[in-house]
Amino acid sequence: MAPRTPPSAPYWQGPPPQQAHLRVSNQDREQVVEHVKAAYTEGRLDKQEFDERVDRAMNAQVHADLMGVMSDLYGAPPPPPPMPYPPRHPHPVPPYPRTSDDRPAAAAAHFLPLIGLSVIGPLIMLLAMGRTSPYVRAQAVEALNFHITLLGATILLSITVVGLVLVPLLWIGGLVAGIMGGVSALGDGRFRYPLSLRLVK
Structure with missing residues (x-):
């Protein structure tokens, strides 16, 4: 049995929001169908689910459609890496001690x-x-x-x-x-x- 391998971008990481509405190519559809077949072989989908997802993939119009086919097979996209340093105030002002005067x-x-x-x-x-x-x-x-x-x-x-x-x-x-x-x-x-x-x- 082939090991479970997450699909390559964009369907593992998710397409950027500005690309989700862009139309997909035949190669994009075939890529997703291959991973649906692998999930079916591993027993993570039954025959009815397999047929339904293949149909959805082959009729997908935009990237968001293909992402919906894959989302529960490989989990949510990984979170973005944390920022190495906290954001700084553009003009930091030292906290000078001050009195009422x-x-x-x-x-x-x-x-x-x-x-x-x-x-x-x-x-x-x-x-x-x-x-x-x-x-x-x-x-x-x-x-x-x-x-x-x-x-x-x-x-x-x-x-x-x-x-x-x-x-x-x-x-x-x-x-x-x-x-x-x-x-x-x-x-x-x-x-x-x-x-x-x-x-x-």
């Missing part, structure tokens, strides 16, 4: 630019508390880098007519991002400004 000061680094102190506000908080509080320093540096980027983009875009139209939208986005940064600093402090050149470390 750190949170308002860190939030101020994000909120001060909203009242006109664009680069000056985060810089003040960095110089005032950056040495004594790693948390305030991290938040002030993040806000400072964003507003340096925003200021530089404003200067460059102002040279062109299209840029003049984009500048107000850019500052509205900066306003929203600053509010989000300040709220985050009062909580977990893991907010990261988008499209920011991190020049200050």
Whole structure:
């Protein structure tokens, strides 16, 4: 008796979802029929089941039809291999220790630019508390880098007519991002400004 051998791909591993609806060839049908014959020879199918599966295989139109014929003969497809490393946050933020006094000061680094102190506000908080509080320093540096980027983009875009139209939208986005940064600093402090050149470390 021939040993029980799983069929080759795609009917052992299963066709990819985007291929399940594709039409099959005569060779695909014959491949499945051969494995149905082997299962019948091994006594895993009776005559009625054998005839039914051969008929289904020979009349299969798409790969999903053939997969249905084979699924309970060779089990479910093997699970995908585990990821070697857990997915990382795109911008990991160290869990800096913080006290109740750190949170308002860190939030101020994000909120001060909203009242006109664009680069000056985060810089003040960095110089005032950056040495004594790693948390305030991290938040002030993040806000400072964003507003340096925003200021530089404003200067460059102002040279062109299209840029003049984009500048107000850019500052509205900066306003929203600053509010989000300040709220985050009062909580977990893991907010990261988008499209920011991190020049200050």
